[in-house]
Amino acid sequence: xxxxxxxxxxxxxxxxxxxxxxxxxxxxxxxxxxxxxxxxxxxxxxxxxxxxxxxxxxxxxxxxxxxxxxxxxxxxxxxxxxxxxxxxxxxxxxxxxxxxxxxxxxxxxxxxxxxxxxxxxxxxxxxxxxxxxxxxxxxxxxxxxxxxxxxxxxxxxxxxxxxxxxxxxxxxxxxxxxxxxxxxxxxxxxxxxxxxxxxxxxxxxxxxxxxxxxxxxxxxxxxxxxxxxxxxxxxxxxxxxxxxxxxxxxxxxxxxxxxxxxxxxxxxxxxxxxxx
Numbered sequence: 001x002x003x004x005x006x007x008x009x010x011x012x013x014x015x016x017x018x019x020x021x022x023x024x025x026x027x028x029x030x031x032x033x034x035x036x037x038x039x040x041x042x043x044x045x046x047x048x049x050x051x052x053x054x055x056x057x058x059x060x061x062x063x064x065x066x067x068x069x070x071x072x073x074x075x076x077x078x079x080x081x082x083x084x085x086x087x088x089x090x091x092x093x094x095x096x097x098x099x100x101x102x103x104x105x106x107x108x109x110x111x112x113x114x115x116x117x118x119x120x121x122x123x124x125x126x127x128x129x130x131x132x133x134x135x136x137x138x139x140x141x142x143x144x145x146x147x148x149x150x151x152x153x154x155x156x157x158x159x160x161x162x163x164x165x166x167x168x169x170x171x172x173x174x175x176x177x178x179x180x181x182x183x184x185x186x187x188x189x190x191x192x193x194x195x196x197x198x199x200x201x202x203x204x205x206x207x208x209x210x211x212x213x214x215x216x217x218x219x220x221x222x223x224x225x226x227x228x229x230x231x232x233x234x235x236x237x238x239x240x241x242x243x244x245x246x247x248x249x250x251x252x253x254x255x256x257x258x259x260x261x262x263x264x265x266x267x268x269x270x271x272x273x274x275x276x
Contacts, residue, residue: 020243027236044237051234057222058238064133064208064218065201068140073194075141076148081182083149084156099150102143111210114139118211132213139211140201147200148193155189156182191256195249202242 030041048054083099086092102110115131118138122130163185167177183190205220212221223235 023236024240024243027233027240029233032233044233047232048234048237054219054222054234054238057217057219060216061202061219064136064140065198067137068144068201069194069198071137072141072144072148072197073190076145076193076197077152077186077190079145080149080152080156080186081178084153099146103146107143107204107206108210110143111139111207114142114207115210129213131211133216135211135213136208136216136218139207140204143204143207144197144200147196148190151193151196152186152189155186159185188256195252198249199246202246 025037027044028040028042029037030039030043079099083092083095086095114135118135119130159182163181164174164177167181168174172180203220204218205224208218209221209224212218217225219238223231226232226235
């Protein structure tokens with residue numbers, strides 16, 4: 001039984017990561033072929049450096065993702081704190097349901113509805129360019145917020161509720177107690193939520209496609225436009241770089257969670273030792 005489960009697990013991982021492995025291998029291919037590996041080369045990485053249009057789309061994507069991450073992390077953390085302090089179970093359940101809608105709603109529905117809303121308000125105020133960087137940023141914040149909230153809420157529930165009260169008893173104001181006592185306890189959740197928001201914003205295509213303006217193009221939208229002609233192996237090189245960047249971020253996130261849990265265990269053990 002154990003052998004069968006291991007074989008099944010191995011097959012699942014092969015199914016998940018085989019396409020990525022093929023992409024990484026052929027990003028170092030000397031030729032354009034996707035079936036024959038003619039030789040190891042950094043040719044496509046060198047050509048990527050001189051592709052101004054692709055690099056500009058990467059820059060736009062990073063600016064958009066970082067901006068959406070910062071805004072959604074701040075708003076999501078504040079929203080999670082507010083939801084956690086609600087006393088009514090019915091109101092809390094209703095807010096949690098509303099929060100889940102952007103995640104469960106199909107991206108194409110979200111993209112079209114946001115586009116219609118932005119065009120409606122743009123024409124209401126007499127603007128011809130209703131879609132721009134601002135509309136994309138608002139759209140990305142909309143679907144990134146729930147991921148931050150869902151990562152921060154469990155950390156707030158795990159936290160000892162007496163910590164902020166103890167900080168205020170020692171002379172801290174409510175705001176200072178929040179930054180000195182609450183934030184350090186929920187920081188792993190905030191970091192994880194920020195990484196998820198950054199990843200989701202970096203990866204998004206459908207919503208970006210419907211809410212982007214003429215003068216601002218993200219990398220997924222550029223790759224889609226390239227598929228109408230042909231996708232050059234430069235995209236394989238770029239995808240490989242992005243994959244390893246995201247992998248590094250996930251490793252850092254996991255290590256931060258483990259170190260935070262070890263610190264909590266140490267604090268609990270110290271409290272138990274003091275009580276004894």
